[in-house]
Amino acid sequence: MQFxxxxxxxxxxxxxxxxAGYQRAAVSTSLLQxxxxxxxxxxxxxxxxxxxxxxxxxxxxxxxxxLKLGEAIWRTHAIPRLDSYSFTVPGQAYVAHEWLAQLSIxxxxxxxxxxxxxxxxxxxxxxxxxxxxxxxxLYSGNAKISLIGGLAGWFFATAGLAxxxxxxxxxxxxxxxxxxxxxxxxxxxxxxxxxxxxxxxVNCHGSYTxxxxxxxxYWCCSLFDVSVGSLVCRRxxxxxxxxxxxxxxxxxxxxxxxxxxxxxxxYPFNLFLKQHTNISFITEWRPLDxxxxxxxxxxAIAGFMFLMALIRRSEFRxxxxxxxxxxxxxxxxxxxxxxxxxxxVAPVLCRLISGAWxxxxxxxxxxxxxxxxxxxxxxxxxxxxxxxxxMESQIAKTSPVRAxxxxxxxxxxGPMLNEYEYGGYLMWALPEQxxxxxxxxxIYDWAGVLGEYARWAVLxxxxxLLLKKYGIRYCLLDKAEAMVRVFPLMPGWKQVYADDLxxxxxxxxxxxxx
Numbered sequence: 407m408q409f410x411x412x413x414x415x416x417x418x419x420x421x422x423x424x425x426a427g428y429q430r431a432a433v434s435t436s437l438l439q440x441x442x443x444x445x446x447x448x449x450x451x452x453x454x455x456x457x458x459x460x461x462x463x464x465x466x467x468x469x470x471x472x473l474k475l476g477e478a479i480w481r482t483h484a485i486p487r488l489d490s491y492s493f494t495v496p497g498q499a500y501v502a503h504e505w506l507a508q509l510s511i512x513x514x515x516x517x518x519x520x521x522x523x524x525x526x527x528x529x530x531x532x533x534x535x536x537x538x539x540x541x542x543x544l545y546s547g548n549a550k551i552s553l554i555g556g557l558a559g560w561f562f563a564t565a566g567l568a569x570x571x572x573x574x575x576x577x578x579x580x581x582x583x584x585x586x587x588x589x590x591x592x593x594x595x596x597x598x599x600x601x602x603x604x605x606x607x608v609n610c611h612g613s614y615t616x617x618x619x620x621x622x623x624y625w626c627c628s629l630f631d632v633s634v635g636s637l638v639c640r641r642x643x644x645x646x647x648x649x650x651x652x653x654x655x656x657x658x659x660x661x662x663x664x665x666x667x668x669x670x671x672x673y674p675f676n677l678f679l680k681q682h683t684n685i686s687f688i689t690e691w692r693p694l695d696x697x698x699x700x701x702x703x704x705x706a707i708a709g710f711m712f713l714m715a716l717i718r719r720s721e722f723r724x725x726x727x728x729x730x731x732x733x734x735x736x737x738x739x740x741x742x743x744x745x746x747x748x749x750x751v752a753p754v755l756c757r758l759i760s761g762a763w764x765x766x767x768x769x770x771x772x773x774x775x776x777x778x779x780x781x782x783x784x785x786x787x788x789x790x791x792x793x794x795x796x797m798e799s800q801i802a803k804t805s806p807v808r809a810x811x812x813x814x815x816x817x818x819x820g821p822m823l824n825e826y827e828y829g830g831y832l833m834w835a836l837p838e839q840x841x842x843x844x845x846x847x848x849i850y851d852w853a854g855v856l857g858e859y860a861r862w863a864v865l866x867x868x869x870x871l872l873l874k875k876y877g878i879r880y881c882l883l884d885k886a887e888a889m890v891r892v893f894p895l896m897p898g899w900k901q902v903y904a905d906d907l908x909x910x911x912x913x914x915x916x917x918x919x920x
Contacts, residue, residue, distance in 0.1 A: 453532035454783035471830035476512025507571030555752035562748025575611030639724035820879025
């Protein structure tokens, strides 16, 4: 038998089809191996942890006014510029600086109600932790040790995981760090994605200022080549520096791609420079309590990093030192910044301890075991996902649901003084009555109402002065507030309603049967 050295045309086509089939099979096998790899399993478990953590968090008081503003934007196709929800600052100009995030929150509500809101929260929190894990893995070069970075980010994020634009802002922060690392270590073309990111970021949350600060730190450190003990700084190539500089300039210019203009860009600076009552009154803007477990963890991580540099002579990069110091300083100054602190610290921590556990080896993967753990994590997250009744119960525990029903049922009317934290829910659930104050602390700070309310709530002023100034006919207060014990001593006021959460006092001669 004689074998030909070349194939006939049909045989050649058959050979190419067979080769293509083998290639597709190899790609399919490779994809399956990646989907059930150890890193994929860890990422899945982190996403499940995020879903489990937020399953009981459909109770943030700021959710409701974000939802209300999102509804207004959806229905009017315009961004609100003047207040129309309160009787204390009617017509007050304000900046809806989170309008795009608020629109997304209302979109989730419109599509799925409470379930849609919970899916928005689970999806956002899960994606953030998965991306943070990916960042730590790439930055440290150790996919296994990066689980610690993901857990550290999760632990500090518990200070702010809620249905709020803040979640989107911090998701963008993780994306920015990921893009900078990819551009620095793989291809500088990744810098091209930064301006579009900032164009979205500025319309969703004011934390874009932190993103600009990060860009500035990286660019400044890219100019130097320094080595002092454990502290090092490596000068970037001229091409990388040029690309980063151009990306930074374009990112700053992209901030103007918003429907409000320079006022939206300037809002975060207004917050810190002019909203002094807001910063001092709102709990999350106050300094971190040293007794908070997150504070103890923060001190422990800071001390550990210092010891690693001092004792083990671990290399500490200048940009890392600056960003970690800024993150810790901001978290100590404002407990709200713990969320961002965890994001900035996690990749650095993982790089410093990357040698403590051997690197991931795909050849030693136990993919069946990985798949079992992934399915278990997904199953647990599915099991704890709240039902509609559970979500309604969560809301009733922290919002004046029954009090609103009472007001409607009895026809209680007139100017209402409400608890600060309940203002957002009243805007959403009782739109026919204007609120005294709500979570939009900025506009009340500008008008002086927030300061008046703060002094009234802690009895620094005569309570009657504020009540008379605004012609208050009834007050809806948290049961634990000091004023609840004062009202029974004030002539002309009587309690007309009380439940486990709130108390309502009405001014005589108003008579209402509970």
